[in-house]
Amino acid sequence: MCCRSFRQTHRSPSSSQCQHHRGGSGKMFFVAGNKAGQGSGSDKKSIYQKFRGYELMDKRRTETALKAGEDRAIFLGLSMMLCSVMMYFLLGITMVRSYAESVWTEETVCTVLNSTIMADINCSYNCGVDCWRSSKFPCLQVYVSVNASDRVALLSHNEDVLEKNSECFYVPKCQKEQTVMHTLIVDIGERLRAQQQVPCFHDPLERQEAVLLTQLYGRAAVFQSLFWPSCMLAGGLLIILMVKLTQYLSILCEQIGKISK
Structure with missing residues (x-):
């Protein structure tokens, strides 16, 4: 009986140590797994932020290019309208005046x-x-x-x-x-x-x-001389109206996209 008690007392520390080691290893594995999950989530978040940043940069570049093109188109339309007005003025004081006074x-x-x-x-x-x-x-x-x-x-x-x-x-x-x-x-x-x-x-x-x-300076001559300035005026006005319509449609699509989100 003494031997059995001695054996039991001798084995108990080892079993307790094993249990302690098992419990400790489980905790360590859980902590390590938790840390690994947190690292993969942060990596995914950083990659998403990078892609989001690239998308925002591309969007800004596209908006800048579109704005520059729209400004040039409006400037072209205004220039055409200004040239047509000047041609109307010159023809008005020369050909149209001579035709009216004939x-x-x-x-x-x-x-x-x-x-x-x-x-x-x-x-x-x-x-x-x-x-x-x-x-x-x-x-x-x-x-x-x-x-x-x-x-x-x-x-x-x-x-x-x-x-x-x-x-x-x-x-x-x-x-x-x-x-x-x-x-x-x-x-x-x-x-x-x-x-x-x-x-x-x-x-x-x-x-x-x-x-x-x-x-x-007959009717046919006056009509032919006023035809091209009229075409230039109509073309410049059409360019400006198309640019304004494009801007309005883009703003409308953006508002609809925000509402749907």
Whole structure:
């Protein structure tokens, strides 16, 4: 019995130590596992933050690039509108004003009565720096009968020719070769005689006795000159409206995204 008691007393410390070691190892394993789980969570959080930072940086770069493009588009639209306004101003004080002040407003048909070459008219042409020489061209006079008013008038090619010489139908560009100008005027006279009836513009109030074959600043010329500035103005306005519409839609999509989240 003494031996048994001695054995039991001798074994008890070892068993208690084993139990103590087992309990201690379990605690150590639990603590180590907890620390490992905490480390993996922090690593995942740091990786997510990095990706989130990259996404924010990319988003900021994209927004900056879009804002710069929108500013350039608005600047382009405003520049186009400004250029069109300047062109309107220039055309308004030149072509549109001449068209508004013109008295040859009514178009009719004129019958050619007489087409003859009169005396030669002196002219001068440029032969170099501070060099001018004289030449001559034949003066073609054309008389027509205005069918709308049954009156006889002198026909001129356009307003510019009428201002240069009211007696001649056409004033060619002065040049050294007189034969060339003479041939040109003779050809014009023959064509008018062969055609007999030509469209013409006259003053219905008879403030001007002359009649014009063509209008230098007519409706077609004014329309063609105002067409391109109008297109430029419409294009600039359309660019600005598209940019503003894009900005409005982007803000609306962002608000909808925030509401859905």
